[in-house]
Amino acid sequence: MEKVELDFVENGPILVKKDDKTEYALCRCGHSTKKPYCSGAHAENGFKAEKSKLEIK
Ligand code: FES
Known part of the structure; x- marks a missing residue:
């Protein structure tokens, strides 16, 4: 069974990982120019968020 994980990057996007x-x-900052994906805009608008991880089983 594959391992699926959401990696909430500090001050950045949510990485969707399969088997690492x-x-x-x-995007979770709301400023991406290519939603729903991260465009890197979070770095320019001062987005702040804590890091965390969630494993989906
Ligand atoms: S998290 Fe929104 S552009 Fe990266």
Whole structure:
């Protein structure tokens, strides 16, 4: 069974990982120019958020 994990990057996006490989990065700052994916805009707008992880079983 594959391992799926959401990695909430400090001050950044949500990485969706399958078996420890990043599949894509989702925006959580609201400023991305390519929603729903992260465009890197979070670094320019001072987005602050804590890091955490969630494993989906
Ligand atoms: S989290 Fe990266 S652009 Fe929003």
